[in-house]
Amino acid sequence: MWRLEYDAGQTGGIDPVVFWEHSLSCALVCRNFARKISYLDPGKANLAGLLHDIGVIVNLWALPKECRAAFERARAEGVPLHEAELAVLGFTHCESGRLLAERWELSDDLRQVVSFHHSSYESQEHAGLIALVELSDLLCRNEWAQPRLHRKTRGQSARAYCSPVPAMSRIERPGLGTAHLRTGFLHRRGALARSCHLSQMSLDFGNGDRIRVLIVDDSAFMRTSLARMISSEPDMEVAGTARGASDAFEKILSLDPDVITLDVVMPGLDGIGALRCIMDQFPRPVIMVSSAIKAVAEESRRAINAGAFDCVSKQLSPSSLEIAHIRADLVTKIRSAAHPRNKRRHSQSPKFSLDTPALVTPMVVAIGLSTGGPKALEQTLPRFPADLPVPMLIVQHMPAGFTHSLAHRLDSISSIKVCEASHRELIRPGVAYIAPAGLHMHLVPRLSDSKPMIILDRRPKDAEHVPSIDVLMNDAAIGVIMTGMGSDGADGMQAIFDQAGLTLGQDQASCAVYGMPRACAKRGVLTRVVSLSDIPTRIVRAVARRGPA
Numbered sequence: 001m002w003r004l005e006y007d008a009g010q011t012g013g014i015d016p017v018v019f020w021e022h023s024l025s026c027a028l029v030c031r032n033f034a035r036k037i038s039y040l041d042p043g044k045a046n047l048a049g050l051l052h053d054i055g056v057i058v059n060l061w062a063l064p065k066e067c068r069a070a071f072e073r074a075r076a077e078g079v080p081l082h083e084a085e086l087a088v089l090g091f092t093h094c095e096s097g098r099l100l101a102e103r104w105e106l107s108d109d110l111r112q113v114v115s116f117h118h119s120s121y122e123s124q125e126h127a128g129l130i131a132l133v134e135l136s137d138l139l140c141r142n143e144w145a146q147p148r149l150h151r152k153t154r155g156q157s158a159r160a161y162c163s164p165v166p167a168m169s170r171i172e173r174p175g176l177g178t179a180h181l182r183t184g185f186l187h188r189r190g191a192l193a194r195s196c197h198l199s200q201m202s203l204d205f206g207n208g209d210r211i212r213v214l215i216v217d218d219s220a221f222m223r224t225s226l227a228r229m230i231s232s233e234p235d236m237e238v239a240g241t242a243r244g245a246s247d248a249f250e251k252i253l254s255l256d257p258d259v260i261t262l263d264v265v266m267p268g269l270d271g272i273g274a275l276r277c278i279m280d281q282f283p284r285p286v287i288m289v290s291s292a293i294k295a296v297a298e299e300s301r302r303a304i305n306a307g308a309f310d311c312v313s314k315q316l317s318p319s320s321l322e323i324a325h326i327r328a329d330l331v332t333k334i335r336s337a338a339h340p341r342n343k344r345r346h347s348q349s350p351k352f353s354l355d356t357p358a359l360v361t362p363m364v365v366a367i368g369l370s371t372g373g374p375k376a377l378e379q380t381l382p383r384f385p386a387d388l389p390v391p392m393l394i395v396q397h398m399p400a401g402f403t404h405s406l407a408h409r410l411d412s413i414s415s416i417k418v419c420e421a422s423h424r425e426l427i428r429p430g431v432a433y434i435a436p437a438g439l440h441m442h443l444v445p446r447l448s449d450s451k452p453m454i455i456l457d458r459r460p461k462d463a464e465h466v467p468s469i470d471v472l473m474n475d476a477a478i479g480v481i482m483t484g485m486g487s488d489g490a491d492g493m494q495a496i497f498d499q500a501g502l503t504l505g506q507d508q509a510s511c512a513v514y515g516m517p518r519a520c521a522k523r524g525v526l527t528r529v530v531s532l533s534d535i536p537t538r539i540v541r542a543v544a545r546r547g548p549a
Contacts, residue, residue, distance in 0.1 A: 022140060023050050030136035036280060037273040045132050048113040051106070052133045055097030055114065056081075062096075063089065082118045094118055127244075127268030134246035135269075135277055138253060211338040212239035214257035216248040216274070217289070218266045222314065226261060226289065229327045236334065245269035245277070252282045258338045261330075262308075264290035264299050272302050279307035279371055283485050283513045285337030289314055289330070301405070307371040307485075307512060309337045310399040333399075363390045363546055364427070364443065364452070365539055366476030366492070368469030370397040370484025372512025374406055376532055378413065381432060383536040386415035390543050391427040393441060393454075393476065395469045397484065400437040407434045423456045435467040443475035464488065469516070478502045478542055480535060481526075483511040487519035497525040502542050505529045 030049030034042040059067050066089050074084035082092040097114035106114070109126040113133050213236060215226050223241045230236045239257040242248035244266050252260070260278065264271035275286055288303045288311045300311045310333045314326055369376060373396045384392075398406065404420045410432070411418040421433040421441055435441035439456040440463070446453045452475075463471060465488045473479045473492025481489045483506055497503045503526050508514040510532035520526050530538055 023053050025140040026050070026052065026133065026136040029139055030132050033132055033135060033277060033280075037269075037276050039128070039132065039273075044109065045129060048110055048129055048133050049136050051097075051101075051110060052113050052117050052137065053093065053097075054100055055093030055095065058096045058100055059085070059089070059093050080118070092118070128273075131244065131246045131269035131274075135249045135281075138249050139281060209235065211236045211334060212255070212258045213237070213334060214239050214242065214248065214251055214255060214260045216242045216244075216260060216266075216271075217263040218243055219263070222263070222289075226330070229330060230334070233331050236331070245274035248274060249277065249282075252278065252284075258284070259309075259334050260284065260286045261289045261312075261334075262286050264288055264303065272299070272306055275303060275306045275308055279513055283307075283371065283515065285309040285485075287312060287330070287333055287337060289326075301402075304398060304402055305374040309333070363478070363543060364476045365390055365392040365478045365480065365543075366469075366473045366496075367392060367394045367480045367482065368472065368484070368489040368492070368516065369395070369482045370486065370488065370513070370516060372483040373397070375512070376483050376506070377406075377410055379532060380535050381410050381414045381416065381418060384414065384416050384432075385540070386430065388416055388430045388540070388543070390429055392416075392432040393421075393427070393443075393472055394432055394434045395441065395467045395472045396434060397465055397467075397488070398437050403434050403437050410434075421454050421456060423454065425454045427452050427454060435472065438466055440467050440471045442471065476501070477546070478504075478539065480504045480506075480539070481517050481520050482506040482532070482535070483513055484516040485513045486515050489516050490519040490523055490525070493520045494523060494525045497527070502546075503527045504535060504538055506535065507531050 027046045027049035031042045031046035033039075034045035039045055067085075070081065070084045070088040073079070073088055074081045077084070082094060085092045094115050094117065098111065101111045101114045109129055112126045113130055117130055117133055117137070213230050215223050215230070215238060217223050217226065220243075223243075227238045227241060230238050239255045240251045242251045245268060248260070248262070251257075262271050262275060262278075266274070269277075271288060271290065275288070278284070278286055286308050288300070288308045290299070290311075290313070303311055312326055312330050312333060377394070377396065396403065396406065407418050407420040414432075416430050416432055418432045418434065421435055425433070426446065427433065427443070433441070433454060436456065438458075440458060440460075442455045442457070443452045444455050445451065458466060460468075460471065464486075469481070469489035470492040473489065473496055476492075476496060478501060479489075479493045479496040481493055481504070493503050493505075503520070505517040505520050505526040505528070507529050508517070511517060517526075517529075521529065528538060
């Protein structure tokens with residue numbers, strides 16, 4: 001079928017084995033992501049990741065000199081490898097892979113992966129599997145890249161920020177690693193930025209104060225309409241658009257947007273699956289924009305549980321395609337989502353004053369969560385005993401309107417009572433109070449008998465998050481920081497730690513996003529780092545030692 005003689009010298013040291021190593025890495029990542037998003041057949045995803053670049057290996061064995069020329073052309077012109085193959089060989093590795101897939105009598109879904117993973121997959125029958133492979137391929141071939149340093153400004157090329165990677169001799173090549181580490185070029189792309197090139201890169205991106213938004217929607221009409229809305233705002237710009245999940249993952253790596261708008265219903269990997277992948281690998285604020293939000297409330301709940309910052313409905317009138325009515329809601333939520341990220345980009349996280357006087361309480365447990373928090377609460381609150389002798393105060397970063405339904409759902413599956421906190425409500429042992437979205441939660445003594453009661457207000461106004469975990473923890477003896485993006489809660493945990501209180505941090509392995517616990521761990525203010533499943537036990541033991549409320 002193909003001749004198998006191979007001379008490494010003919011290809012300048014580009015060994016087919018490195019592409020097997022790249023494919024093995026993709027196979028493992030693809031399988032793990034398939035399990036994370038509950039894809040029906042993780043084994044098939046694993047095999048698809050392994051075989052997607054089989055055509056590259058075939059071409060290297062059969063036509064080593066010609067392949068070398070294609071590689072050099074891809075490097076010199078900064079074009080994807082399959083385009084250079086088409087110019088030099090007259091065919092791509094996808095076509096070679098398809099022939100081999102047919103010879104091996106692979107199943108239809110695997111043939112589609114091998115044949116179409118460089119094509120627009122929107123019309124493909126097995127688009128979801130192709131999207132999983134595309135994500136795994138992106139992650140594996142960018143493991144040493146510095147995507148956030150490749151941001152382009154208008155009219156400027158990424159090459160202005162990065163010098164090409166010099167060719168490595170056979171002796172200099174590492175003995176291990178994926179293909180782009182061995183060969184010195186990024187598979188399917190131009191030169192790869194390495195850590196040694198950081199000094200040659202410029203960080204002057206221009207328009208640094210503008211919010212950069214990536215729009216992900218399979219409808220060209222919606223992409224255009226949303227882009228017009230966002231571009232018309234003086235403090236925003238459209239970083240790019242993407243037609244589906246695979247395209248979005250690539251744009252996130254290359255553009256590093258501040259905020260992403262993501263459609264729920266897309267061909268292939270749907271919006272919820274794409275959201276989970278984004279939160280796991282490229283955590284940043286995501287706003288779900290879909291016609292399904294109002295029609296199917298379950299989709300909205302799933303999106304919030306998966307880590308979405310907020311949801312916007314793009315319900316269209318039966319007689320019109322005009323969606324301008326969502327503009328005010330959309331841009332407001334984009335600004336809210338981008339605020340903490342832009343603030344961190346330009347300065348160190350400021351400390352705001354907690355001007356509500358601290359309340360000395362016998363025992364109060366404060367819990368702070370953000371991205372991935374609803375699911376974490378579903379796994380922890382049901383494990384507390386009904387006779388828990390202390391109250392728990394919870395801040396979960398969520399959009400307005402969702403905390404009440406979250407409290408109701410958690411109450412239905414827990415032995416303790418779970419409710420949304422009310423203004424001037426006395427706290428009681430064995431009850432978990434969830435702060436309403438948009439209001440800080442404090443504790444103050446009631447004037448008549450000095451019993452602690454909840455105050456809901458918007459002070460302090462300079463807090464990055466409302467409600468703020470930092471504000472809540474000013475009144476607690478035990479602090480628990482759990483899964484979430486950013487650093488909210490670090491100041492509050494510091495205050496509890498300084499007063500010899502107990503501070504628990506969720507470990508990285510069980511976090512959906514290891515952001516807030518990481519910020520506390522870096523400060524050294526965690527008494528214990530524990531898994532999600534161990535948090536209830538630790539709290540119950542601590543309460544038993546320290547005494548009830």
